[in-house]
Amino acid sequence: MKFKSFLAKPFAAYVVKQVKKSMQNAVPDQEAIFRDLLKTGANTQFGRDHHFDSVKTPEEYRQAVPLRDYEGFRPYIDMIKEGKHNILWKGVPMYFAKTSGTTSGIKYIPISKESMPNHFNSGRNAVFCNMAEIGSSNIFDGKMIFLSGSPELERIGGIPTGRLSGIVNHQIPSYLRTNQLPSYETNCIDDWETKLDRIVEETINRNMTLISGIPPWMQMYFDRLIERSGKKVGELFPDFSVLVHGGVNFEPYKAKLFESIGRKIAAIETYPASEGFFAFQDSQEAEGLLLNTNSGIYFEFVPAEEIFLPNPKRIGLQDVKVGQNYAIIINSNAGLWSYNIGDTVKFVSTDPYRIVVSGRIKHFISAFGEHVIGEEVEYSLMKAATEAGVHITEFTVAPMISQDKGKSYHEWLIEFDNRPEDISAFAEQVNANLRKKNIYYDDLITGNILLPLRITPVRKNGFIDYMKSIGKLGGQNKVPRLSNDRALADALTPWKEEF
Known part of the structure; x- marks a missing residue:
């Protein structure tokens, strides 16, 4: 010693x-x-x-x-x-x-x-x-x-x-x-x-x-x-x-x-x-x-x-x-x-x-009165990821607002380290977890005000490349988990993947 x-x-x-x-x-x-x-x-x-x-x-x-x-x-x-x-x-x-x-x-x-x-x-x-x-x-x-x-x-x-x-x-x-x-x-x-x-x-x-x-x-x-x-x-x-x-x-x-x-x-x-x-x-x-x-x-x-x-x-x-x-x-x-x-x-x-x-306080989603906070989002995603043996690199969530009843939903933009075999099934599990965690969100799904959440995969290093593109790579800079608008979700468009 x-x-x-x-x-x-x-x-x-x-x-x-x-x-x-x-x-x-x-x-x-x-x-x-x-x-x-x-x-x-x-x-x-x-x-x-x-x-x-x-x-x-x-x-x-x-x-x-x-x-x-x-x-x-x-x-x-x-x-x-x-x-x-x-x-x-x-x-x-x-x-x-x-x-x-x-x-x-x-x-x-x-x-x-x-x-x-x-x-x-x-x-x-x-x-x-x-x-x-x-x-x-x-x-x-x-x-x-x-x-x-x-x-x-x-x-x-x-x-x-x-x-x-x-x-x-x-x-x-x-x-x-x-x-x-x-x-x-x-x-x-x-x-x-x-x-x-x-x-x-x-x-x-x-x-x-x-x-x-x-x-x-x-x-x-x-x-x-x-x-x-x-x-x-x-x-x-x-x-x-x-x-x-x-x-x-x-x-x-x-x-x-x-x-x-x-x-x-x-x-x-x-x-x-x-x-x-x-x-x-x-x-x-x-x-x-x-x-x-x-x-x-x-x-x-x-x-x-x-x-x-x-x-x-x-x-x-x-x-x-x-x-x-x-x-x-x-x-x-x-x-x-x-x-x-x-x-x-x-x-x-x-x-x-x-x-x-x-x-x-400012990082929440309530575009439809659901009052979803970061703790609920992270719990819902990580519970599903643990059960599926999936590792998450980074993610953010934003509302997709439609003028037609029953057409709006939450878009989850996720960069996977290892992608789930069935992303649709994985999304269903995350959605179920969030419904149990947040009664307002559950009511909106039940009432056909919102569609179940949808997952958009982000390609490998997509969030890093996005942060680099806006001059905020490294140091103490962080990706917001939740937004009430589409600014971040739309800015990530060049790095989204189809599935």
Whole structure:
């Protein structure tokens, strides 16, 4: 055992102890964070605009501060970009995390000195908690990789600005720098395929022990490794023992990723975003992700069905219920106040508080009143795929709207790793699964308002080629699972297959 692995064991024990303490004190910790945020926020422009000095309770706060998305924060962000201080948080942000929004264009999310530990330590805690559970610390004996965006930063209003993954890259402590791959120069390459080839060159003959990234881009990396070496990834890297993933639901990619590895290894799920690191998998045995209740973020939750109402119900952690879909709202020590990040979550446990990410508020299909969400779509497809022994590479769903009654349907555009022998029968099974999962969809089928769903195969690498065509290949870019219009489905026309 090398020196770093030897030291990692007692540090992992320390991390586990701190995480368990946070589990037990989740509600008091949230109350303390709420008070601390208000105290600092009272001396900001936002705090003065919303009378923080007279707010004492969460109920008063909810009356004073309405829910906002990025557009609601844009005037304050613009003031920060103009060089003004003490706008959303004390001083100016340490960084801007630059991210793309579907309606807001480029977004500039503030990261403060106080919020930076949330972004870095949460991922660290996830690894150490799982490492302590499985009893292995040898990941520190080899090389680690995070398939991320470029670490190169520009300056906006004098503030260093870039992709979150690139920003976090600058915060990696010196003792881990020697474990990190790829090289800084390779990480700075913009073209994803060129970058991927360089990553393969730099890693194919190294002792890789931990690999992290968004599942579809990890799969591309694995495919290139197998193509170059003729070996499964687990054979190529005998000490590869931890896969860290996040950004999208793991289930559609899980089977193919493990098939590419060739053996079972620990998989750790994380829930990071530019706005904060919200939850992480702390155990290989427990369901769901542990909510980050003691990391500078005060959480509010809105029942998902109320999120678009003028005055939706907003509750704190102590009032959430297992099984209910909530829009997750954050208040952070980066200066985000009652910020709607656009995700929905469902609690699978309240002792401790563990969640699963159930979808995106804007990513649903309700062109006919069916209210189908991502969680239902993914369950229906993956259940059918598992039973049929089929592996899914990527997919998206869109409505096909007809003016004639009983002629409309959902089109599922799916790229199969191995296509079902009978796609029509496979579609029938997916349709049956969705009908059981969503009563509104079932009613529309029963009432002959909708035809059963139809599957359109997408040719191999079709989604990759589409993402390349719009300049969004690699990094943190993701294919939307659900749409209420035909924009994405029609854009994929050149890559569709007939069957």
